[in-house]
Amino acid sequence: MGQDEPVDGIERDAMEFDVVVVGAGPAGLATAIRLKQLAAERSQDISVCVIEKGAEVGAHILSGAVIDPGALDELLPGWKENDPPAMTAATTDEVLFLSAAHQLKVPAWATPPAMQNHGNYIVSLAQLTRWLGGQAEALGVEIYPGFPAARVLYTAEGQVRGVVTGDMGLDRDGQPTDAFQPGMELLGRYTVFAEGSRGHLGRALIERFRLDADSDPQSYGIGIKELWEVRPEHFRPGLIVHTAGWPLDNATYGGGFIYHFGENRVAAGFVVGLNYQNPYLSPFEEFQRWKTHPALRGMFEGGRRLEYGARAITAGGLNALPKLVFPGGCLVGCDAGFLNAARIKGTHTAIKSGMLAAGALADALQAGRAHDELSAYPEAFRASWLYGELWKTRNFKAAMGKGLVMGTLLVGLDQTVFRGRLPVTLHVKKPDHLYLKPASECQPIEYPRPDGKLTFDRLSSVYLSGVNHGEQEPVHLRLKDPNVPTAINLPEYAGPEARYCPAAVYEYVEHEDGSGLRLQINAQNCVHCKTCDIKDPTQNIIWTPPEGGGGPGYSSM
Structure with a gap:
């Protein structure tokens, strides 16, 4: 029952499961784990398949990451005794406002509760996700890394029926080579989409079923991260530092973390x-x-940069959550947008969303249902602590959209004075790509050259991401109209693709015949951050999954 197959007339193998989960991140694995737990408790037989586009579980996982262990305690009681990856207990919180040469440390009494981390842990989320994958497999979950879901399959009635994995062995023009292997149909009574931020299938489902009709436009950020080994005298285990202000101007939301x-x-x-x-x-x-x-550079001196990566962050919060369900499936984790941006945390919310979805799925399967709408999932969400937590921080993104000074005052009033119960709800009015101004209205920014010790260029950074794509595979970054970059983006916006991409994927180069500039797409550099799919002012760039296993290879991010 597939649609829009890339190669006509080919037969695809199919496998059927009770539940197909797309994405082996914390949300997808939590869904699978909880399903198997409930099956054991009820003596149900529930078959669960998880597919993952990364070459291995965790290869595409990047986060800060400080985790609230509450959801993990619920999912896997006693998990600390089950050989999890190394974790460091949070000991000290510091919040700094930076100017170009100075810092202002926020006193402990003025730090919003959402920024306090007592009881939390600093971890490598890539390693924690690999561990969760092992827990899932031990319960009988089938996990297939290196198999990206390329498109959604529907029944004749328009219900989600499953997904088809990407074809392999295509040339640059998308034509089969001698090594061609068609994708496989993975069919389920229900399909769970847990692709992470700006999942390409989640995006298509939101559009098809108009899941965002009653929500604010989704807001995103780009998170760029480096992992360093620092000198022992600069190391303070458990220290958590967040900064705001410089080098960004007052109108631009953002900040740093250490x-x-x-x-x-x-x-x-x-x-x-x-x-x-x-x-x-x-x-x-x-x-x-x-x-x-000056407040930061000394910590890096004498240290060594180990890894680099970048990832989009779904940051709109409760007000931007789409409808979570549709006939035949649901969205969990950052595919929906459960991140709590005010807390700078999304792992515990992703895990909890997967657990809530699993409860609704198990009930539906026990009742013999299939391909219908899992209304019990959003109902369980609204009755959970997860909804309460996100409700208390619902104003964060809209408040910070008013600038650093006003936003900080509003968040302080909302979170510190009213404890998340401000009697008004603020809203975001338009999607991120519509905020970009024409270049003629803006001042160019001159950035210093990297020194190769503390600061670096994009290409040397991409090397540390472990990124790998086949040289002859089709370009997975597609333009709806190839003329738009030079007709609109370059003359009106000074070619922003070359700057918002953290991996040197996009560059404007001279045509071979000297007739002007053209946009060159270096898809082999892509770290799958999805920023281009979000920020392109004309929404002309569409991110699609490359051949199975392609992309970054994070080990400790």
Whole structure:
């Protein structure tokens, strides 16, 4: 029952399961784990398949990451005794407001509750996700890494029936080679989409079923991260630092983070809201410049950069959550947008959303249902602590959209004074790509050259991401209209693709015949952050999954 097959007339093998989960991140694995737990408790036989586009579970997982362990306690009681990856207990919170040369430390009494991390842990989310994958497999979940879901399959009545995995062995033009292997149909009574932020199938489902008709436009950020090994004298285990202000201007949402964990490891990163206005802004260069601040640079001196990566963040919160269900499936985790941006945390919310979905799925399967709408899932969400937590921080993104000074005052009033119970709800009015101003209205930004010790260029950074794509495979970054970049983006917005991409995928180069500039897409550099899919001012770029296993290969991000 597939549609829009890439090669006509080919037969595809099919496998059937009770539940197909797309994405082996915390949300997808939590869904699978909880389904198997409920099956055992009820003596049900529930078959669960999880497919993952990364070469292995965790290969595409990137986060800060400080986790609230509450949802993990619910999912796997006693998990700490089951050999999880190394974790460092949070000991100290510091919130800094930066100017170009100075810092202002927020006193502990003024730190919003959402920014306090007592009881939380600093972890590598890639490693934690691999561990969760092992827990799922031990319960009988079938996990298939290296198999991206390419498109959704529907019944004749328009219900979601499953997915088809990507074809392999295509040439640059999308034609079969001698190594061609057609994708497989994975069919389920229900399909769960857990692709992470800006999932390409989640996006298509939201559009097809108009799941966002009653919600605010979704808001995103780009998070860029480096993992460092620092000198022992610069290491403070359990230290959590968040910064706001410089190098961003007052109108641009964003800030930095520094987490000390493990053995002399420091996770350092920078987030920029993708509603920024100046097309000359480069989130990558802002991050590099941020590290040079007098309050920060000393920590990196004598250290060694180990890994690099970037990922979009679904940050709209409760007001931007789409409808979670549709005939035959549901959205969980960041595919829906459960991140709590005010807390800068999404792992516990992703896990809880998967658990709530699993409860509704198990009930539906027990009742013999299939392909209908899982109304019990959003009902369970509204009755859960997850809804209560997101409701208390519902105003965060809209408040910070009013600028650093006004936004900080509003968030402080909402979170510190009213404890999340401000008697009004603020709303975001338009999607991120509509905030970009024409270049003629903005000031170019001159960024310093990297020194190769503290600051770096994009290509050397991409090398540390472990990214890998086949040289001859089709370009997975597609243009709806190939003329738009040079007809609109370059003359009106000064070619923002070359700056918002943190991996040097997009560059304007001279035509071979000297007739002008053209947009060159270096798809082999792509770290799957999805920023181009979100920020392109003309919405002309569509991110699609590359051949199975392609992309970054994060080990400790």
